Amino acid sequence: MKHIGIAAVTAEGAAITYKYICSASEQVFGKHTHPEISIHGFSFSEHMNFGPERLKKWQDLLVRSINKLEATGAQLVICPSNTPHEVYEQVCKKINIPWLNIADEVAKVAEQKQYKKILLLGTQFTFNSAVYPNAFEHLAAEIVIPTDEEQVLVHSLIVDELVSGVVSESAKQAMQGLLSKYAQQGVDSVILGCTELPLIIDEALTQLAILDSTKILGDAAIKAATN
Missing domain, CATH: 3.40.50.1860 (Rossmann fold)
Incomplete structure (x- = not known):
């Protein structure tokens, strides 16, 4: 199984997704079994930049978060937050592991x-x-x-x-x-x-x-x- 990285934006979104992956994995891999998972998240306040620089800020945060996840061994990454996918293409050009688009x-x-x-x-x-x-x-x-x-x-x-x-x-x-x-x-x-x-x-x-x-x-x- 590959190591999944979760680039967290909100605590609720990341927690719901983490719990779901763990429980749903049992239907695939057997009881109590799921892929290795790492989560990284900056303070949500960092993402609350809704000014003219928001896209640049979101891009920077996601690249940094995904790079940290890669450093832990993550082989693919998801971001359980729809809004930041506005910078998906820009971020993908700056990371080394695949990011699944929600x-x-x-x-x-x-x-x-x-x-x-x-x-x-x-x-x-x-x-x-x-x-x-x-x-x-x-x-x-x-x-x-x-x-x-x-x-x-x-x-x-x-x-x-x-x-x-x-x-x-x-x-x-x-x-x-x-x-x-x-x-x-x-x-x-x-x-x-x-x-x-x-x-x-x-x-x-x-x-x-x-x-x-x-x-x-x-x-x-x-x-x-x-x-």
């Missing part, structure tokens, strides 16, 4: 499931970036983006609550209402394009099929670790 992995599953009209949820940076449009450009599927007001709501729930592990009933109700609205408009599935969203969105909350980027990335990492 959006590409989600697109593969969406294609296999033949979803046609897919709602995207995430931070405003993810809504406004080309991360998911680029990943889905070869598919016959429509990506649906929430209204500006809904984007602000989802972003604030993520940044103000979920990244700190805060799970409120009001947040669940807000998401349930939003998902119900889009289900009535013909959407067949939803991308949880933020690795903390599974804290408040699951099959019990919505009739939509869920593309959980956290679990999908974890499954891809397990598969890559076996090759």
